[in-house]
Amino acid sequence: xxxxxxxxxxxxxxxxxxxxxxxxxxxxxxxxxxxxxxxxxxxxxxxxxxxxxxxxxxxxxxxxxxxxxxxxxxxxxxxxxxxxxxxxxxxxxxxxxxxxxxxxxxxxxxxxxxxxxxxxxxxxxxxxxxxxxxxxxxxxxxxxxxxxxxxxxxxxxxxxxxxxxxxxxxxxxxxxxxxxxxxxxxxxxxxxxxxxxxxxxxxxxxxxxxxxxxxxxxxxxxxxxxxxxxxxxxxxxxxxxxxxxxxxxxxxxxxxxxxxxxxxxxxxxxxxxxxxxxxxxxxxxxxxxxxxxxxxxxxxxxxxxxxxxx
Numbered sequence: 427x428x429x430x431x432x433x434x435x436x437x438x439x440x441x442x443x444x445x446x447x448x449x450x451x452x453x454x455x456x457x458x459x460x461x462x463x464x465x466x467x468x469x470x471x472x473x474x475x476x477x478x479x480x481x482x483x484x485x486x487x488x489x490x491x492x493x494x495x496x497x498x499x500x501x502x503x504x505x506x507x508x509x510x511x512x513x514x515x516x517x518x519x520x521x522x523x524x525x526x527x528x529x530x531x532x533x534x535x536x537x538x539x540x541x542x543x544x545x546x547x548x549x550x551x552x553x554x555x556x557x558x559x560x561x562x563x564x565x566x567x568x569x570x571x572x573x574x575x576x577x578x579x580x581x582x583x584x585x586x587x588x589x590x591x592x593x594x595x596x597x598x599x600x601x602x603x604x605x606x607x608x609x610x611x612x613x614x615x616x617x618x619x620x621x622x623x624x625x626x627x628x629x630x631x632x633x634x635x636x637x638x639x640x641x642x643x644x645x646x647x648x649x650x651x652x653x654x655x656x657x658x659x660x661x662x663x664x665x666x667x668x669x670x671x672x673x674x675x676x677x678x679x680x681x682x683x684x685x686x687x688x689x690x691x692x693x694x695x696x697x698x699x700x701x702x703x704x705x706x707x708x709x710x711x712x713x714x715x716x717x718x719x720x721x722x723x724x725x726x727x728x729x730x731x732x733x734x735x736x
Contacts, residue, residue, distance in 0.1 A: 435660045439652035442712035449709050453597055456604020463607045468614035469503070469516040469552055471561045475528045477515040478547040479536060484510035485544075487686075493539045497531060503612075505686040512547070564618045571622055572596070575629050583636050584723055590713035591632040594705035598628050601701050602694055616691040624698030627673075631666065631706035638662055639714070643721045651719060655711045670703050 438445075469476065487504050490513070494502040499517055507514035517528060529549045537543040572592060579588035599621055606613050638658035642649065649657065677699065681692035 432660050432663060435653070435656040436663075437652075437656055438659050438708065439655050439712060439715060442708075442715065445704075445708040446712055449597055449705065452604075453600055456600045456607075459604045459607040460600070463610065465603065465607055465613040466610045467561070468612050469518055470615050471558075471613070472518060473552050474516060474518040476548075476550040476552065477517070477529055477532050478507060478549075479513050479515070479533070479544040480547055481511045481513070481544045485513065485539075487513075489539050490536065493535050494532070497535045499532075507687065513544070560615070564615075567618075567622065568599070568625075571625050575625065579629070579633070579636075582633070583640065584719070586714055586717040586719050587632075587636050590710045590717065591629055591636070591706075593713060594632060594710035595625050595628050597705045597709060598624055598698055598701045602697050605697055606690075606694070611690055611693070614690065616688070617694045620691050620694035620698065623695065624702055627699065628702035628706055631670075631702060632710050634662055634665065635659060635706060635711060636714070639711075639719075640724050643724045647721065651715055651721075654721075655715055659707050659711060666703060666707070670699060674699055 487506070491502065491504050494500075494504065494515070501518050503516040505514055506512065515532060517532070529546065533543060533546060572595070575595065576588045576592050579591050602621055602624065603613075605611070606617070635658055638661055639654055642654045642657050646654065646657070674696070677692050677695045680688045681696060684692055
């Protein structure tokens with residue numbers, strides 16, 4: 427299925443150096459913000475108290491946040507959980523915070539705001555050690571995903587494609603983290619899940635382009651390597667617009683209408699999809715060209731039959 431068809435190949439590789447310089451500058455800025463500002467980790471990673479309550483009618487969130495701030499919890503995070511009547515309150519750890527009386531203080535504050543006490547569903551305390559283990563497990567999951575992608579691409583295509591794709595994918599991940607570090611957005615477990623999803627999503631686009639590169643090498647023997655890459659990218663543009671456009675519409679719907687619970691998850695996906703398209707096409711492909719991909723790696727020379735000498 428094609429949304430449109432471009433008859434003349436667009437010379438992407440002619441401007442490959444410009445595209446990669448832009449990517450390098452963006453990558454360096456992201457690393458700078460990560461090293462200087464760091465990530466604003468959520469309660470799941472830093473430790474804290476989770477309080478889930480349920481109301482008879484849907485409450486307003488802003489007065490609850492203001493009341494908790496006045497009660498000594500300025501960092502409290504209040505969001506809907508499951509339905510408009512259920513709230514999940516996250517309270518980060520502090521040295522002056524008495525964890526044994528947190529739930530009592532929170533329930534008293536909620537009662538003073540709403541006039542009627544909500545029903546307490548659960549109280550969970552996440553210690554710093556648990557948060558550290560979650561951060562370590564998340565980093566390990568990210569490493570295993572990257573390793574799996576490299577092995578898969580090396581087996582399906584060739585090592586040059588694997589190296590190029592993983593550099594492009596790491597480019598996407600670091601830029602997402604750079605955005606979260608610069609704006610100090612909360613980095614939580616859903617955001618980590620979004621980062622892992624972007625890795626798989628970005629490599630899918632790279633596989634489509636690389637597969638068309640291999641096919642073009644075999645069919646169009648008169649083309650040199652830059653022309654083959656230009657043809658492969660141009661011929662998949664329609665598919666890219668359809669796939670990423672439909673996905674982006676869904677993600678933007680979550681971003682706008684999903685509420686605070688899905689906001690940062692959808693925001694990470696939005697950034698990752700936009701940069702994933704860019705990197706898969708305009709970063710990975712030039713890297714493949716500079717690493718020396720050629721037709722001989724895909725087209726095996728025909729063996730001449732040797733005539734037996736009688």
